[in-house]
Amino acid sequence: MEKLHFDLTGQHMPAPFAPVLVGVVGSGNLEVLLEPTAAAGCTLDITTSAHGFAPIWQAVVEDFQARHGLTGVAVSINDMGATPAVVSLRLDQAAAALSMKARA
Amino acid sequence: MHNWHSAADNRRARLERAASLGVKKVVTADATTTLLTAVLEPFDRVCIEGNNQKQADFLARCLTQLDPAQVHDLHMVQSVLALPEHLDVFELGIASKLDFSFSGPQGARLAKMVSAGQLQIGAIHTYLELFSRYFVDLTPRVSLVCAQAADAHGNLFTGPNTEDTPAIVEATAFKSGIVIAQVNELMDTLPRVDIPGDWVDFVVLAPKPHAIEPLFTRDPAQISEIQVLMAMLAIKGIYAEYGVQRLNHGIGFDTAAIELLLPTYAESLGLKGKICSHWALNPHPALIPAIEAGWVQSVHSFGSELGMENYIRQRPDVFFTGADGSLRSNRALCQAAGHYACDMFIGSTLQIDLNGHSSTATLDRMTGFGGAPNMGADARGRRHASPAWLKAGEQARRGRSGVSAMPRGQKLVVQTVETFREHMQPAFVDKLDAWQLAEQAHMAIPPVMIYGDDVTHILTEEGIANLLLCRTDEEREQAIRGVAGYTPVGLARDKRLVENLRDRGIITRAEDLGIDKRDATRSLLAARNMRDLVRASGGLYDPPKRFRNW
Numbered sequence: 242m243e244k245l246h247f248d249l250t251g252q253h254m255p256a257p258f259a260p261v262l263v264g265v266v267g268s269g270n271l272e273v274l275l276e277p278t279a280a281a282g283c284t285l286d287i288t289t290s291a292h293g294f295a296p297i298w299q300a301v302v303e304d305f306q307a308r309h310g311l312t313g314v315a316v317s318i319n320d321m322g323a324t325p326a327v328v329s330l331r332l333d334q335a336a337a338a339l340s341m342k343a344r345a
Numbered sequence: 346m347h348n349w350h351s352a353a354d355n356r357r358a359r360l361e362r363a364a365s366l367g368v369k370k371v372v373t374a375d376a377t378t379t380l381l382t383a384v385l386e387p388f389d390r391v392c393i394e395g396n397n398q399k400q401a402d403f404l405a406r407c408l409t410q411l412d413p414a415q416v417h418d419l420h421m422v423q424s425v426l427a428l429p430e431h432l433d434v435f436e437l438g439i440a441s442k443l444d445f446s447f448s449g450p451q452g453a454r455l456a457k458m459v460s461a462g463q464l465q466i467g468a469i470h471t472y473l474e475l476f477s478r479y480f481v482d483l484t485p486r487v488s489l490v491c492a493q494a495a496d497a498h499g500n501l502f503t504g505p506n507t508e509d510t511p512a513i514v515e516a517t518a519f520k521s522g523i524v525i526a527q528v529n530e531l532m533d534t535l536p537r538v539d540i541p542g543d544w545v546d547f548v549v550l551a552p553k554p555h556a557i558e559p560l561f562t563r564d565p566a567q568i569s570e571i572q573v574l575m576a577m578l579a580i581k582g583i584y585a586e587y588g589v590q591r592l593n594h595g596i597g598f599d600t601a602a603i604e605l606l607l608p609t610y611a612e613s614l615g616l617k618g619k620i621c622s623h624w625a626l627n628p629h630p631a632l633i634p635a636i637e638a639g640w641v642q643s644v645h646s647f648g649s650e651l652g653m654e655n656y657i658r659q660r661p662d663v664f665f666t667g668a669d670g671s672l673r674s675n676r677a678l679c680q681a682a683g684h685y686a687c688d689m690f691i692g693s694t695l696q697i698d699l700n701g702h703s704s705t706a707t708l709d710r711m712t713g714f715g716g717a718p719n720m721g722a723d724a725r726g727r728r729h730a731s732p733a734w735l736k737a738g739e740q741a742r743r744g745r746s747g748v749s750a751m752p753r754g755q756k757l758v759v760q761t762v763e764t765f766r767e768h769m770q771p772a773f774v775d776k777l778d779a780w781q782l783a784e785q786a787h788m789a790i791p792p793v794m795i796y797g798d799d800v801t802h803i804l805t806e807e808g809i810a811n812l813l814l815c816r817t818d819e820e821r822e823q824a825i826r827g828v829a830g831y832t833p834v835g836l837a838r839d840k841r842l843v844e845n846l847r848d849r850g851i852i853t854r855a856e857d858l859g860i861d862k863r864d865a866t867r868s869l870l871a872a873r874n875m876r877d878l879v880r881a882s883g884g885l886y887d888p889p890k891r892f893r894n895w
Binding site: 291294297300301324325326327329330333334337338 | 569570571574763764765769805806807830831836861862863865
């Protein structure tokens, strides 16, 4: 297992929300958990079964944050060798649930 | 005095040799090698019918049992190398030269044998191209074909897998060649005649039915959410955008996902009747839900698909069927249909470079082309218009002058790939493996499946690149990088240029199309497993055992 951590700045504070969980921990898949946090910005803690892909993770999470610009959100990821395509899809699915809650 | 009928004389001599050995028109299995030895001569061009699906496997095996002292240096001209015997004849010294189209399962062994100098390759063709050469400079002297049944006159019934047989037999029989057919059974009266008996010289009753592969069956249970997302992008961003009514789908899970989204997602977009009504396509089981929902008006097929026989029989308004009720397929004619009468081809590939050239050849595997290049190429000889063709042509020609100002349509050729294949192999590369393969095998040109100037759209999970709208090589390169995801090619994009291309509609992302990624779930599939497909067919589809898991 490889552990990665990213701290990114953001400007969109979602409305108060209960933790959001999407995906499953299974081969080629991953689990994404979003939780509210008091700290500014967006933190991402990643546990992945695939070693040596830190630069790709960095690019994936930076693009994610460029799309959503979250602040006050902690992201936890359990990855079992998902492709970047699946990671981005899950992150976007989780963030979409957030904004819907924020609107509601 | 010149002899103007030497080929016919030679044919008569071969038939007399067979007759003198007691071989009649209907041949028993144990007399087959005697027959082949009698009618074959060194350096003959020989076609073993090896299609995508059915295989003249008994005749292929008999050919390997000949004495290379008598029969040698055969020049094999066949569409598919599927069986070990297709290459054994070269190892055994019976054959020495090969012209072919596709070598899927034998691709690795073929590459090895070529680099060891065990055979000489004339060229790798598309199906239609090889069939065409049967009528020009690669006419078979002897053809070993395959049918379901024959009668005493040599009439052949192919059943639903007619495939290459008409093209091979026509070329051979009408140029003083010899046609030998392997059949599963002899019948007094055939259900229908697919090949007339006077085009066939010998009929061999094979000891067991010919091999046949269910190549076009995709279990919906294996379709991923990314493939669902890409299918949504394809339907909304390309099919709906151009109003694609007539099309061909490549083989694979990406296109199976599209087929399974027609009665659900596409229906919800109000596209029924506006897209996907006419197909050049093998009878894909994944198309059943769309057919049942009334989307499909017609399907013409290259070959059949195991398990689909009864379903096809009960849907003659959709499929081409004979008076006996079963499918009549024809690879040559369906290739022509796909090339000239379809407005779109969409298929997957293994590698795409920065010019959009795509190839399925990878190092140490010589796989050939099959039919994709004919489907995935603009038909330069096409003259009839359709809305989809005109719109693609207008986009390609907009603002251009001179020779390009003439109004003309263009075929939509879509390459659909996930940016990473399994084991994190990037689908986008700076240089295709095809270049190195060409060097290794001393090929005149790299084996490119679809040339970049024929590709109109590249679709990945990141979005759609419309290459028709690109005006410079740089725009084209950035459009490709812009959908190449986190591959090294994608990471090396010029972000500013890519955003500019997105503003101009050259790159389209899911959000630009109003696609909510939360909808990209497997529940959008009209069938989620094989059992759903059987159910959708009203129990008419009968999948092969290996696909039954209930």
